[in-house]
Amino acid sequence: MPLRDDARLLTDDLVGLRRELHADPELGRALPRTQRRVLAALDGLPLEVAVGTELSSVTAVLRGARPGPTVLLRADMDALPVTEDTDLPFASRNAGVMHACGHDLHTAMLVGAARLLADRRDALAGSVVFMFQPDEEGTDGGGAEQMLAEGLLDASGERPLAAYALHVAANRLPRGLFASRPGTATAASDGLEVTFRGRGGHGSAPHKALDPIPALCEAVTALQTFVTRRFDVFDPVVLTVGAIRGGTKANVIPGDASFSATVRTFSPAARTLMRQGTATLVENIAAAHGLAAQVDYRLGYPATVNDAAEVSLAADAVTELFGPGRYFSAPHPTPGGEDMAFVLNQVPGAYLMLGACPPDRDPDTAPYNHSPQAVFDDAVLPDGAAFLAQAAAARLAVAGTGAKAEAKNGAKARAGAGTEAEAGTGTEAEAEAEAGTGGRPRGPRAAKAGA
CATH class of the missing domain: 3.40.630.10 (Zn peptidases)
Known part of the structure; x- marks a missing residue:
């Protein structure tokens, strides 16, 4: 069936x-x-x-x-x-x-x-x-x-x-x-985990704290620009920030804030540039705000x-x-x-x-x-x-x-090599065929075969 x-x-x-x-x-x-x-x-x-x-x-x-x-x-x-x-x-x-x-x-x-x-x-x-x-x-x-x-x-x-x-x-x-x-x-499916570390304080006096929230927001948007300006449109990259964590109350500046993103690339070159470039970008944004950044680029499936x-x-x-x-x-x-x-x-x-x-x-x-x-x-x-x-x-x-084809071709090659070894040169074999011998061994070889 x-x-x-x-x-x-x-x-x-x-x-x-x-x-x-x-x-x-x-x-x-x-x-x-x-x-x-x-x-x-x-x-x-x-x-x-x-x-x-x-x-x-x-x-x-x-x-x-x-x-x-x-x-x-x-x-x-x-x-x-x-x-x-x-x-x-x-x-x-x-x-x-x-x-x-x-x-x-x-x-x-x-x-x-x-x-x-x-x-x-x-x-x-x-x-x-x-x-x-x-x-x-x-x-x-x-x-x-x-x-x-x-x-x-x-x-x-x-x-x-x-x-x-x-x-x-x-x-x-x-x-x-x-x-x-x-x-x-x-x-390729990779993960990006970023944490900005600053100094917490009161929302009414941000100048006395090191606020990680604005830096985080800047990094999220800057990464999208990074994707559109550093990569060939015909070798695309997709970066999506799916989670943001930071703060507990409207008037409290947190000491740290973080986000998680998924990164999709289609070539080894793009994957390498994303791994290196995201760290450089985020760390420099953090430094510009007087913060420290921890960047963890996690390689997933290729x-x-x-x-x-x-x-x-x-x-x-x-x-x-x-x-x-x-x-x-x-x-x-x-x-x-x-x-x-x-x-x-x-x-x-x-x-x-x-x-x-x-x-x-x-x-x-x-x-x-x-x-x-x-x-x-x-x-x-x-x-x-x-x-x-x-x-x-x-x-x-x-x-x-x-x-089977390989074995058949190999057998043909071996048979051809054996025939040439037994019958001498191609010219001699052709001469014997023309003489009506059918390529059968003659002279000493025939005598040996007959014996």
């Missing part, structure tokens, strides 16, 4: 798993209930399963019937510290925690891909690693790095030659549309960079499964951050988006990922599972074809 049809037969199981996960979300690296559900869903499949030491990860290896290389498929499993505001019958029952980014769908899709590929194990030449990852949202520092540190890339015994991941979108993309691009796919050849294979996989019109080549990267970047820094691969906006909503106005009102359509689950399975199977097939 075609892969797409097999995936549709899994729809009820995948929807059931997704809704269980959605109703019982967990944060960060410790996802014990999520991990148990994944292990139960994989039970009975011909997989080599391992769990993480420092996090509730699941790594499963499917070995094909024939030897070959390894491909990795990844899903993230963690939720967000968001209070759900939907009318879903399976809405989160855990206060302040919600699968607002669709990781519950990702997990169910990867389980589906594991089932589909296990059913096709006899046709696989190589291995598939299924990476079920906690803490993509960075609650406890990021899960992909920890899984790599615990030996993810050695799970099958050899390093994967390619890796693929899929992320659903509650808005922007119409339901069922896959999108990606070669090169940078998502931004930019996710797709391999062009792997993106092409992924696009072909979409077309192979669903026909033309289901893949969109994105013209620009997204400023969102993604810790699949750590995997793709070591393994060539492709990171794709999949539209999961419900059909009764407009993708342009629907609530976005991370919103308390974000809703994702379960109808995309079998398509996501089918795509992941197709991408892995196609990549192993391409690797097998390449290996």
Whole structure:
């Protein structure tokens, strides 16, 4: 049965798993209930399963019937510290925690891909690693790095030659549309923490204090000018100050004030300039006001960079499964951050988006990922599972074809070398053929062969 049809037969199981996960979300690296559900869903499949030491990860290896290389498929499993505001019958029952980014769908899709590929194990030449990852949202520092540190890339015994991941979108993309691009796919996501230290005092006598509030406000606006005047418009930077803290009462000048910002860059050069330039700017503003500034630029996830050849294979996989019109080549990267970047820094691969906006909503106005009102359509689950399975199977097939071609070319080269050694020079061989010998050895060589 075609892969797409097999995936549709899994729809009820995948929807059931997704809704269980959605109703019982967990944060960060410790996802014990999520991990148990994944292990139960994989039970009975011909997989080599391992769990993480420092996090509730699941790594499963499917070995094909024939030897070959390894491909990795990844899903993230963690939720967000968001209070759900939907009318879903399976809405989160855990206060302040919600699968607002669709990781519950990702997990169910990867389980589906594991089932589909296990059913096709006899046709696989190589291995598939299924990476079920906690803490993509960075609650406890990021899960992909920890899984790599615990030996993810050695799970099958050899390093994967390619890796693929899929992320659903509650808005922007119409339901069922896959999108990606070669090169940078998502931004580097860093944090900026700034504290201005002055001297507190009475609001009626600011000249007797060192007020950190005006300096902080100046720094916030100066950083926006820094972004627009020091960076190429075609290598953009996004800096958003999301939190400001300072003071307790209108007539009290605080001793310190602080702000937190998120910084998104798309190139290593821009990232380096932001890291160095923000510190210089803030410290000099503080000095101009007679204050001290503490600047903490926290490197987060690097930019996710797709391999062009792997993106092409992924696009072909979409077309192979669903026909033309289901893949969109994105013209620009997204400023969102993604810790699949750590995997793709070591393994060539492709990171794709999949539209999961419900059909009764407009993708342009629907609530976005991370919103308390974000809703994702379960109808995309079998398509996501089918795509992941197709991408892995196609990549192993391409690797097998390449290996066969290389072996065939090597055999030809060895055969050619052997013929030349046995038959002498090309000219001698041609002369013998013209004489009607068919290139068979003559003279002493014939006598030796006959003996």
